[in-house]
Amino acid sequence: MIYFRVDGNEQIATGHVMRCISIAQAIVENGEDCTFIISDDYPKKLIQSKGFPTLNINSKWNDLELEIERLIELIREKEIKKLIVDSYFVTKKYLKEIGRHVRIIYIDDLNLFTYPVDMIINYANYYPKFNYESLYNLKNIKLLLGCEYVPLRKEFSQLERENEINNPARTVLITTGGSDTYNIASRLLIEIIEQKKYENINFHVVSGVFNQHLSQLQMLEKTYNNIFLHYNVEKMSELMMKCDIAVSAGGTTLYELCACGVSTICFAIADNQINGVEDFGHNNIMIYAGDVSKNINIVIQNILKGIALLYQNDQLREIYSKRMTNLVDGCGASRIAYEILRF
Incomplete structure (x- = not known):
């Protein structure tokens, strides 16, 4: 034992x-x-x-x-x-x-x-x-x-991406940690809705078990037909592999996204995440959007810039994808x- x-x-x-x-x-x-x-x-x-x-x-x-x-x-x-x-x-x-x-x-x-x-x-x-x-x-x-x-988890071992890379992107994954203390997911979705630029994109939001802002996310899902909320996801690799772009807080999720080869915009929501997300950005493995604890508004704007950069650039997404899968198997x-x- x-x-x-x-x-x-x-x-x-x-x-x-x-x-x-x-x-x-x-x-x-x-x-x-x-x-x-x-x-x-x-x-x-x-x-x-x-x-x-x-x-x-x-x-x-x-x-x-x-x-x-x-x-x-x-x-x-x-x-x-x-x-x-x-x-x-x-x-x-x-x-x-x-x-x-x-x-x-x-x-x-x-x-x-x-x-x-x-x-x-x-x-x-x-x-x-x-x-x-x-x-x-x-x-x-x-x-x-x-x-x-x-x-x-075993589901992330030796994955092969079967789908062709969509251009423009059709699906974006948003995952903001187990509790989303700063309410990043809702605030980001509201900014995206107000821009009215991505009405053809489906946004898949993963809600952690300790999410304190679940009711607001549920309201957004009920109001907009391109927002989908996921809880207690059993097969996270399948959801990730369906998405063209990911927006994610630091932590193990970033390594899962590497294994899946999903082009990612990352940010820090805790001090222990800063080294990791900065290193991913510095080595051009992912797009680094910043540290939420310093300025949440700047991070959200940087995420929006990242989505805009990747949205219609399948070649750039392919480059990021290969770098990521080479790093984590x-x-x-x-x-x-x-x-x-x-x-």
Whole structure:
């Protein structure tokens, strides 16, 4: 049995949980069961809907040191040998104390400090800036680095785009994270409607489980026949592959779009997304629209400019698509599972 320590809620959304689920599914395919340890019941329904049991240790998701004693008890009780930790709220003390009782695999994005763990996973496109090889050169720590380890669900592995690239574009995907705190989706759609330039485009909007502005999106869908709202999408790859252009917040969704080869306009809605979206823009993998927390209006205008640039330019969309699929092949979760099980 492999255990995960991860949380998800309205503040931190579902990205951490979803990538852990992808890894867990790959581990199960290799014959090992998985259980999720969570601080509260917020992510319980989502995790259990994917077939995984949960253990609620009734702790605080943003103060992990408070749970050290309880987690050590659980590690002893369940005889846990390997623990995959995915949280930005780990501390050196937390990892050291827990690491005395179990082998820790840590999923990192931020390189906050030198982690006292047994394995580090950072699949981000920007990982080279952290110089992991130098930091951990003399330490007996396994490093899984780069986009070959992006932990996507199996549906994203070895995809081939069957449809011809439409010109002009006919469908746009909009996905703004699990909670869409800034109400980007609704505000963007209203701007698009007011422009009256894209009445022939169908806009497919994915609403996350913690979306606080769902009622406004539902009203827009009811009012306009080219707006389609999607919840709890079971086969995200199919929806992505149907679209000519995507507008997406940072996070794992961008790597899913890479695997699907959908030309993307990306933006940041949280500090931990900035490195990723800026790197995608800098390397011309995607069009970068900016950081919502700095100026939401500029980001929306940049998104509109991006749509205008890609709308009637199938050759540019093809160039972006090839760069994206060359970066991510969708097999990262299987590679991670293999390394964890043999570790």
